[in-house]
Amino acid sequence: MDGLRQRIDNHIIRPDVLSRTxxxxxxxxxxxxxxxxxxxxxxxxxIVRTPALRRLTMTGLSLLRVHNPSAVGERGIVLTGPPHIGKTTALIRLAAEVEQWAGKRAPDFRETGRAPVAYIEMEPKASPKSIASSILNFYGIPHSFKSATQHQLTDQALDALRRRHTQMLIIDELQMLKLDGKTGDDAVNSLKTIMNDSGAICVFAGVDLLEGLSSRPAEQIMARCQVTQMRPFxxxxxxxxxxxxxxxxxxxxxxxxxxxxxxxxxxxxxxxxxxxxxxxxxxxxxxxxxxxxxxxxxxxxxxxxxxxxxxxxxxxxxxx
Incomplete structure (x- = not known):
């Protein structure tokens, strides 16, 4: 959480424009x-405000305004595109916009321990358990990855999301998860559980996700997501x-x-x-x-x- 806040708070002042003289x-x-x-x-x-960045932030803030945390399976976002297209930069900008949005409604949210947005990255060879574990790592919550079951870790992650009043969960580099076969089904089911029960809007981002999320179990996620594709010019x-x-x-x-x-x-x-x-x-x-x-x-x-x-x-x- 501190790492995300450092990136959000890293305001670089635009220098004055000096003439040659x-x-x-x-x-x-x-x-x-x-x-x-x-x-x-x-x-x-x-900040390079491309059409895709504007579309992503507008969609994210619009979903927050109509979001009902008690509803099951609220809508989410899929952000996809090739590498080096600016996805992570766009996601950090979205996170900053969400914190600004939350700050207007609860100016003391940081002092009271709230985390309006959580941001995690999947690492290479990530497993279904890695999703919940990464959420717990984001909040700095100790847990046993090896001995705990996937169900136990997911319950802990859901509890953390609710206690921190997280309104948006961003999962980046989702392509690192195996999304096909039995392991892929387990991963998609974990994502679906978090999407249904966390009370947060989920943003799934990664390389060429429309192909990775094309299985039948993933259809229930995709049906509730608005897709933003970042493409090269x-x-x-x-x-x-x-x-x-x-x-x-x-x-x-x-x-x-x-x-x-x-x-x-x-x-x-x-x-x-x-x-x-x-x-x-x-x-x-x-x-x-x-x-x-x-x-x-x-x-x-x-x-x-x-x-x-x-x-x-x-x-x-x-x-x-």
Missing amino acids: DFDRCTEAEQVLYDDQRLQWFSNGL LGSDDTSRGHWASLINSLGGAMHLLDAEPDHLAPYADILLTMTGGKIGDLRSILALAMANAITDRDDTGDEIITQDHLVGVGQIGVA
């Missing part, structure tokens, strides 16, 4: 601080390419590079699409490293601006 008037120490602040903001503080039509270009320009503006013109990344939109396959997570990583290199090269080149060499060097891809 203002920057040159700063001391060397002030310039270094400004460089660090810009890089931290772009890499870790900036493929650029195969004018609409997709327009969204990609807008995203590139937005990120370029957020860098606050001293000598960059507006829309300075626009000429590299196609290169970046090729380098990233349209995946936002990869795009953020490449641009953050390119930005750091542009700042490092400033003293040698005289200009602080991203070039094609910065992008190609970071992405390790040849461009004709």
